[in-house]
Amino acid sequence: MTTPPRLRASRAATDRTQSPVLASVSEAVGGTPLVRLDRLFPESGIEVLAKLESMNPGGSTKDRPALAMVRDALRSGRLAAGGTVVESSSGNLGIALARACREHAVHFVCVVDSRTNPSAIATIRALGGEVEIVSEPDPASGDLLTARLHRVEGLLDEISGAVNLYQYGNPANPAAHADGTMREIADATDHHVDHLLAAVSTTGTLAGCSQYIREAGMATSTIAVDAVGSVLFGGTASPRHLPGLGAGVVTDLSLTVEPDTVVRVDALACVVGARLLARDAGILAGASTGGIVHALGTLVPDMRPGTRAVFIVHDSGTPYLHTIYDDQWVHETVGADPGTLARATSELQERARRG
Template sequence: MTTPTPSPLTAAAPEPRTAPHRPAIADGISEVVGGTPLVRLAHLFPDSGIEIFAKLESVNPGGSTKDRPALAMVRAGLASGRLAAGGMVVESSSGNLGVALARVCTAHEVRFVCVVDARTNPTTVATIRALGGEIEMVSEPDPATGDLLTARLHRVRQLLEENPGAVNLHQYGNPANPGAHSAGTMPEIARALDHRLDVLMAAVSTTGTLAGCTAYLRETGMGTRTVAVDSVGSVLFGGHGAPRPLPGFGAGVITEISRTVVPDQVVRVDGPEAVAGARLLARREGILAGASTGAIVHALGRLVGELEPGSRLAFIVHDGGIPYLDTVYDDDWVRRVLGTDADALAAIMADLQRSGRRG
């Protein structure tokens, strides 16, 4: 399967702001992207014997970590001349990148068309439209692969052919995607922890967050172990493709960025487990997050017994949970789509809490 190939970037992206704190008065909404809080979690797994920190990317202006690569990719396109006011961007997204790009493109007077699929939350679709973006909905999976992401990428190619001069920023291979995290996300975490971190956990889809953070860790010699949390049914890192009911988590194609990074460990989480993790995080720490973060929480509970007592671990809260109130946090939706009733979900949560105890 061939992904859309963007025109080569002829100029590097401007260096993102990497200050640990946001300005008191910002010159535009883009200036408050990044600088997100790192929070110590004392209640999630209180008997784990490890220090747990959460990087709250959910407080970015668009509500997710995708604000960083969206801003970096658009700035790179403008710097190279590929983009200018009056131009057009066409991008595939499960939702969060679409929200971020809608905001950035509108600010630069660029038309934005977002190709989403039927799994995308209605709230996210409405948000993209409210920010000035246009929606192209893909309802059926690719007939050859049965994958919705493949179908989305096919629709992107069609739209590029139908609109000469339109640009695909290609988040799956654009170096500005991981670059936003090597220049921003990971340095912020490292500075907050005095560069003492034993484990970093991130969920993967394009793998931009993990790749960028890993690049910084290797360049600085921190020795931090990286854990990629992937979806059951994702083909990333040797996985086997299968339907994935939760958007924005895992991938049905091997992305170009994923070929540049080798995580120290891969943990695969299914839909009900991700839901259980998200709900546990909300009820224990008051952090309402999406399914990919819930998957990290579930994977973390399984890893506690493998970690040395006193280890320091940080994970990415990739997005907020409000767009998921009608899905991840709705018992009827979980039963209908994931085939898991409230009692079974409660049992998963109870098992997770037990596994998160040391000894």
């Protein structure tokens, strides 16, 4: 299958084989491994591949859009060295932007909320970013993301010349995944992917991957894994305990995406999936990836034998060691004790087992 010329032209940007010594840490963004997971749902009869975006320099898939959005703003003249970027983030984009802004001599202010992992906040600060924490939800909607966006607006008024990259609608966000993430997956699989699973928040990853799939003429079904309580794709708003999965507002980018399937997962499913992935595949991933693994396990019975399913490992599980991997936190926050987790894991494995 022929790769579209625009996407072929982007390959040089992420081809690490061109030089054994990279010019900067930004040149290490992309080119992440795609690995086969034979021990995850081994009796399912399907081929499971994982795209390890957790191996980007910042530990997440957000390294791609962060770098793309900063460089796009600089090229367009909206942003210049010495300027300021103000952005809302649940954590990972903030980490990625802190590095990208520092490398391009731009000041960075990140607006997070009370659900953000303390380790993510500490990392942003360590990389030179400034952090503003929103503790109370928006009074009208009861949503923390809405409150973050309002605080961004306030900071833009307070800081002269500050720029908001607006990850929720910036076309450079999905473009980074069309030109990078999905192109790399397609190249590694000879454009043969039956199902692609990605978690959604801004929906930038899924939007970009869907764009490549469409332009390359791939026969790939897209599966959006969303949080229970997210309003994306017709969901109903309710409290969400985990950052980085789902959204309390309908993002501009989500309006450009029509996934073939939407699977909604709760916090318990994310915990079960993440721990199963760590135990059976040796991959320590974050909560959203745990949700993907759980969703995949529930969908396996409807997939024909020999199906190839690829999922995105959106970020590392290290920042979650004191949350989804901690029994006390899970018990207090999710309401599940070790026995409940063991039963839920067994039920998922049994469901994914054929015959």
